[in-house]
Amino acid sequence: MNGLHGLAWLLVFQSVGELLARGLHLPLPGPVIGMILLMGGLRWRVVREPVAICAGFLLSHLSLLFVPVGVGVMTHLSLVSQYGLRMLAVLVLSTLAGLGVTALTLYGLRERPGAATSATSAGSGQPPKDGAPDA
């Protein structure tokens, strides 16, 4: 039952986001505005508890949600047969470049144990020091 409440909240936030996006001509898509609003709304328990259940469920099956669009490849078979290899090359190279740059940047900016304070893990532990600005 709580899961259903959670879905209702998500839809309400999405709808408000959609209304704001269209009404105020904001440059962000409705669901994205909904997401930002939700982060504000999560401070209240009536929102937080049901949303936690529903969000956990939705996000753990996130990859299923891409299947219908993915099957849409079949409607672009002519483009695929004409440019398929080139499109694949672009996608593979740019994705690996994006992955590599992100991982190396974040890993390069990590708190080093040798530096000023003993930095704990980036995982669940909270480092004692306030986050220093980046180099």
Added chain:
Amino acid sequence: MPDFVQLWIYLSATPLFGLTATLVVYLAAQAAYKRSGYASWANPVLLSVLTLACTLLATGVSYPTYFAGAQFIHFLLGPAVVALGWPLWLRRAELRQRWGRLLVAALAGGGVASASALALGWLLGLPHEVILSLAPKSVTAPVAMGIAEQIGGIPALAAVFAAMTGLIGALGAKYLFALLRIPDDADGWAAKGFALGTAAHGIGAASAMQANADAGAYAGLALGLQVVLASLLLPLAFRVF
């Protein structure tokens, strides 16, 4: 026998078919993924898409007919984007503490992914609207479609590019990270997860969650951040250039 044909014609035309086929095929693909010991080639999205596309082509059911049913699953992408606020909120302390470096990494990675796709597409002589559809490829599919529409690309193609980008990221990340010697410690997992969420959105995040809980959390955070950054900055970048 003709009864069976009649029945098939009836069933394949109802929304029930697309919805049922998507769920059943996906669950079977997930079982196969588990059976393979989570081998990256057995990615459940890849298996499901291939199986469904081949089934539709073999049986002559059109994509719009299939989508009439599958749209109920597709629709959930909207609430799922809203739901991304949840992992962001859970990690709000870290976000506040490390927002600088996370923002730098997200901008660098997302920027490189988009810019390299545009440059390579142009170098290889792809048609203009195809190149524009490549720009938002590292953002989750529903948002990618919206951005593509805004900048003059083809939304359906952008969704396919986004789905393929996610798959490529999920398939290749393990090897790339090994090559770059990013270790399996807390900082390493955070970097890997964040990279998967940034460059390979939901599908990458799903594979990060599979690998390590911390990596999964960072992937969710990166995914949400990338959605905001890309939908703000990409249309702006195209208006300026």
